[in-house]
Amino acid sequence: MVSSPLAQPFQRAQPGNGLSAADPQLALAVADDGFLRSLLTESLPAIAHPHEIGSVTVEVGVPLPQSHSAHGQGRMDALLTFEHINCVLAGSYPDAPPLPDVHNHREYQAITPCHSDLATLAQNVSLTEAEALLARSGFDPDEVQHIINLPSQGWHKSWWYSLAPDGFLTVPFQRHIRSRCYADGTVTLQFKDHYAQQRPEGFHSQPQKLPVIVHSPQISFCDNLAQINLSRQALEIPQAILIADNLSELEVEGYIRQNVSLYRQRSLEHLLNANCRSCAQTKCPLQGVDSSPVLACRSFRPVEVGT
Structure with missing residues (x-):
């Protein structure tokens, strides 16, 4: 049996408890980036x-x-798209x-005996696009400027980890990046990798889509x-x-066995009930x-009890 804070043992949620059916959808519509990420990382099991x-x-x-709908009138409450x-x-x-x-050099050679051909990450893009691309890859602002302003024979070397199918990090590899800036203001970014055995997949990410459904306690x-x-x-x-609250233990186990990840509906409430007096966003002037x-x-974060 699955143990979860979503479960209330063998009790079905009663209609009318908590948010109305429309409220979670509205909360999703105004949700900020951090909350949308939490849907993927804090659901049970995590996506x-x-x-x-x-x-x-x-x-x-x-x-x-x-x-895929009865009488052509069906809809999903929300469609979440993320870069994997x-x-x-x-x-x-x-x-x-x-x-x-x-x-030492021997240790370095043990994890970088192979190298890839030179690949183009971005060709003749604007300076702003090149900087944004590097920032999305994880480089801090100083590193971005260092890469953009490299001399013609210069390379920026950084360590990376590939992701295994289960999401865990594998053996590190070293990535060499260089830039070419042209008189018309455009930039070309190129890279090659030094790795142990299996070539990394480069900078490419894959878009994934997920339906988000709000639980209806009034139906089975x-x-x-x-x-x-x-x-x-x-x-x-x-x-x-x-998105659900107050499911029975059997319902929780049933959904999880059907490859459905569960997220607490109560986590949506703060998006629609902002209170500056009890907000933990210290950077906000209000x-x-x-x-x-x-x-x-969008950014309201309630103060945790006891803090």
Whole structure:
């Protein structure tokens, strides 16, 4: 049996509890980037690790194709699209592994005996595009400027990790990047990799789509699952996220066994009930202000109890 805070043992949620059916969809529509990422990383089971996720977007109230809906009127509550990253720059996020500890040339050669051909990352793009591309790859602002302003024979060397199919990091490899800046203001970025055995997949990430369904407590487990399955069939993918609270232990186990990841509906409430007085966003000038006129906020984060 699955143990989860989503479960209330053998009790079905009662209609009318918590948010109305429309509220979670509205919360998803105004959700910020951090919250959308939490849908992927904090669901049960999680869809992806933080280092596997690039950009994230959401569409709300997406119609299903007529072939996948009753009378052509079906829809999924939301469609989440995210970039699934293949390679991670060492040290580019808080939990990322640090630079490999290579003390001598022999150790370095042991993990970099092979090298790839020179590949083009971006050709004749604007300076702004080149900087944005490098920043999305994990380089900090100083590193971005260093790469952009390299001399003609210069290379920027950095350590990276490939992602295995299960999302875990593999043997490190070294990536050499160079830039070419032209008189018309455009930039070309090129790279080659030095690796142990299997060639890394470069900078490419793959877009993935996931249906997000809001649980309807007034209908049966089977009917909720049928709606999820219609969305999955329309997208031709095996996974889905169900936003729910107060499921029974049997329902939690049933959804998980059907490859559905569960996310707490209560986590959406703060998006629609902003209160500057009890907000933890210290960088906001209205944080802690009793007279703030703000009623809904993308960045509202409630102060944790006990802090």
